[in-house]
Amino acid sequence: MTLSSKLSKVIWAGLVLFATAANAQAVNRSALDAALIDQIKATVIKELRDSGEIDQAVDAGIGRYIERQRAQAQQREQRQVASQAAKLRPVSKGRDHIRGNPSAAVTLIEYSDFECPFCKRFHATAKQVVDESKGNLKWVYRHYPLDELHPVKARKEAVASECAAELGGNGAFWKFADRFFDLTPSNNRTDIDVVLPKIASEIGLDKAQFASCLASARHDSRVAEDVKDVVAAGGRGTPWSLIVSKSGKTYPLSGAQPYATVKQLVDLALLDK
Amino acid sequence: MRCHLKNLRVAFGQVFADHSYIALASMLALLAFLLAVWFPNLGLLAQVFSGSNAPFKATVGMALSLLGGIGTNFSLLSASYTIAIAILFGITIAMIVYLVKQRRTAAAGQSIAIASGAVVSGVIGIGCAACGSLVLGVILPSLGAVGALAALPLNGEEFGILSVALLFVSLLLISNNIAEPITCGLARSKKIQLHQ
Numbered sequence: 001m002t003l004s005s006k007l008s009k010v011i012w013a014g015l016v017l018f019a020t021a022a023n024a025q026a027v028n029r030s031a032l033d034a035a036l037i038d039q040i041k042a043t044v045i046k047e048l049r050d051s052g053e054i055d056q057a058v059d060a061g062i063g064r065y066i067e068r069q070r071a072q073a074q075q076r077e078q079r080q081v082a083s084q085a086a087k088l089r090p091v092s093k094g095r096d097h098i099r100g101n102p103s104a105a106v107t108l109i110e111y112s113d114f115e116c117p118f119c120k121r122f123h124a125t126a127k128q129v130v131d132e133s134k135g136n137l138k139w140v141y142r143h144y145p146l147d148e149l150h151p152v153k154a155r156k157e158a159v160a161s162e163c164a165a166e167l168g169g170n171g172a173f174w175k176f177a178d179r180f181f182d183l184t185p186s187n188n189r190t191d192i193d194v195v196l197p198k199i200a201s202e203i204g205l206d207k208a209q210f211a212s213c214l215a216s217a218r219h220d221s222r223v224a225e226d227v228k229d230v231v232a233a234g235g236r237g238t239p240w241s242l243i244v245s246k247s248g249k250t251y252p253l254s255g256a257q258p259y260a261t262v263k264q265l266v267d268l269a270l271l272d273k
Numbered sequence: 274m275r276c277h278l279k280n281l282r283v284a285f286g287q288v289f290a291d292h293s294y295i296a297l298a299s300m301l302a303l304l305a306f307l308l309a310v311w312f313p314n315l316g317l318l319a320q321v322f323s324g325s326n327a328p329f330k331a332t333v334g335m336a337l338s339l340l341g342g343i344g345t346n347f348s349l350l351s352a353s354y355t356i357a358i359a360i361l362f363g364i365t366i367a368m369i370v371y372l373v374k375q376r377r378t379a380a381a382g383q384s385i386a387i388a389s390g391a392v393v394s395g396v397i398g399i400g401c402a403a404c405g406s407l408v409l410g411v412i413l414p415s416l417g418a419v420g421a422l423a424a425l426p427l428n429g430e431e432f433g434i435l436s437v438a439l440l441f442v443s444l445l446l447i448s449n450n451i452a453e454p455i456t457c458g459l460a461r462s463k464k465i466q467l468h469q
Binding site: 117118121122125149187237251252253254255256257258260261264265267268271272 | 317321326331341345428
């Protein structure tokens with residue numbers, strides 16, 4: 001039985017009762033009014049309740065409300081991710097350190113701290129994913145030294161990596177980063193006065209020029225720019241990465257997540273054309 | 274202490290004789306563990322499940338692979354206390370539910386208060402597990418406490434250990450209430466009488 005036919009039955013029952021009530025009113029109007037109205041109300045409510053249609057209508061209404069709320073929350077989430085991604089500086093070959101195929105469809109932008117043990121772990125993971133990506137993924141390294149946790153050293157090491165890039169190009173930057181993470185124990189336990197010149201000479205840089213670059217502080221502002229970027233984009237710790245598809249869809253990944261996760265996210269981003 | 278441990282054993286026997294409490298404790302422990310490991314990437318999970326065109330199997334696979342973060346995104350210490358917190362949380366809440374069902378709400382109140390403190394401490398401890406994360410990066414800077422955390426010997430992992438301790442204390446208190454609430458007190462008073 002449809003809702004409309006049930007409702008019409010209920011209304012019909014209500015009208016019959018109302019007509020009876022109207023006749024009764026002629027006899028003793030004021031005394032019967034309240035009782036009749038109550039009787040009509042009770043009958044209509046009982047009929048609606050017994051039919052179960054009211055429950056179904058309420059359930060459907062609640063379901064629609066929950067669905068609406070969920071859709072709005074999803075839209076809010078997507079808008080937030082999109083607006084944060086929009087705040088990111090676009091990847092540029094001249095400014096960024098890129099590993100892998102520079103024209104790859106998917107980009108992994110990593111914000112990292114040289115003293116963070118989890119960044120050390122994630123460095124190997126990201127390297128493996130890029131190496132196995134068959135040219136589908138490029139890895140962009142940006143700085144996010146956590147001064148509160150790793151004062152002085154993390155920022156100095158970030159600047160040192162920029163000096164390596166200045167003196168030896170993109171290749172030297174990645175050699176510096178790989179060697180640094182291989183050699184150092186993290187958590188602010190690196191003896192930077194020994195380790196930085198050692199790596200510089202190992203990767204074939206001029207030690208004197210490297211020392212002069214470090215002392216000049218000319219790359220401090222570049223590191224500060226990266227930090228400003230990541231904070232604006234929503235990064236709240238390291239390593240913090242963004243996997244960006246060709247269409248610009250962005251997946252934020254927090255922490256040193258396992259190889260399987262990074263690989264699956266890259267595959268997901270490859271589906272976005 | 275031996276008395277408390279005895280009460281713990283008795284309370285365990287009493288509560289978990291009913292298999293529904295084992296199921297409840299296991300479910301809560303699993304939920305707490307999932308939340309702890311997914312915590313830094315809840316936004317990503319929401320995005321992948323709601324806004325991507327990926328097949329359902331791939332999205333579920335991605336969520337499950339994130340659980341591997343317990344091995345890569347946690348230190349050995351933080352992974353250990355995260356698992357311990359999840360298990361103790363499940364057991365504690367199941368036992369509190371048992372107490373409340375026995376209409377011993379007043380006894381449960383104290384344990385609930387301690388367990389709540391343990392949960393807050395646990396969240397901070399888990400938040401400090403990686404370099405940064407949500408709690409350390411969002412909540413604490415507004416309190417000006419990041420520097421203080423960094424000054425701690427374990428960079429805030431102390432909160433995770435504190436959480437385990439608080440949950441254990443809470444568990445002992447609940448056990449005392451469930452088993453023989455006055456057993457330990459009586460044993461002490463008898464001893465005092467003997468000395469006199």
